[in-house]
Amino acid sequence: MNPQPQPDQEPLSKERLRLWLRILKLSSSVQAELRRRLRDNHDTTLPRFDVMAALSRYPDGLKMSELSDYLKVSNGNITGIIDRLAEEGLALRVAVPGDRRAMIARLTPKGTKAFADLAQHHEEWIDDRLGNLTREDAKTLTRLLNKALDDRNT
Amino acid sequence: MNPQPQPDQEPLSKERLRLWLRILKLSSSVQAELRRRLRDNHDTTLPRFDVMAALSRYPDGLKMSELSDYLKVSNGNITGIIDRLAEEGLALRVAVPGDRRAMIARLTPKGTKAFADLAQHHEEWIDDRLGNLTREDAKTLTRLLNKALDDRNT
DNA sequence: ATTTAAAATTTCAAGCTTGAAATAAAAATG
């Protein structure tokens, strides 16, 4: 009934720091694998994949500024990525009727098809990479990571 | 005693994909904050911080190639970062006796002092950023993330 | 000893990323 008195505990800040280093290590490791696979197997990059993923959720396209908000990157960044996707015929810019400042970016049919292929491989890679985790592990992690994200930006 | 039969479960791959997106979101969010703080408060960058952190663990310095192995980045990358740290008087290159190809990078006294300051602020920021998590939360997360990292590269 | 292979680092081009400055157009203000 009486809890054992705990001897000297490590400061909580150290425990949280250790956690952050784990998150960083896993995240970096998975991202590095994804980049390599996207490059070697699909001749593309992670930023391009992210932009295509965003556009694939919005078949009518997104304004350049909506896209940079959505992906939390700078406007200038999106400009360059859409430039390169457009060069490859995967995305294009459409004028916005009634506002000559704005541009809408959207996937071309070729881009839509290419992304469907990427997305399927992506889900398979992630499933393989996180294969050590059971359903319960994954649920617990997702719940606790959401807790860490709570009451913060987005 | 008899487990309830579970109705249609979502595929485990979807659960793992959701988890990956959470990890990525938290990692990106924390890194963005760190970069902003390093820039605004200390006029430095996260890559420079990472290199200084590595060198601070090895007071006698590390060979350029050991440094890039340790940080899992390319050789050319380290060359550039050490160049810039050296320009600011925070690091320097030392010749390796007996091997005229190799160079050892190490912190200057100024670099050591600067890093001690950065490291303290860093731990405080992380503690604040992950403040929603209890000790038990942090331990559980660390354990499960280690499981996800197991049997993989380093 | 020469030649060949391996190792350590730097250089380079291309792409990503940012924040700040520049453009251009729309909206608000007086």
Added chain:
DNA sequence: CATTTTTATTTCAAGCTTGAAATTTTAAAT
């Protein structure tokens, strides 16, 4: 209606990152 402010995007310079090519030096093989 003219002026000012705000909004949307692009351009730009600087730094980060990579993989490949180039240099230089060491080690191995013949």
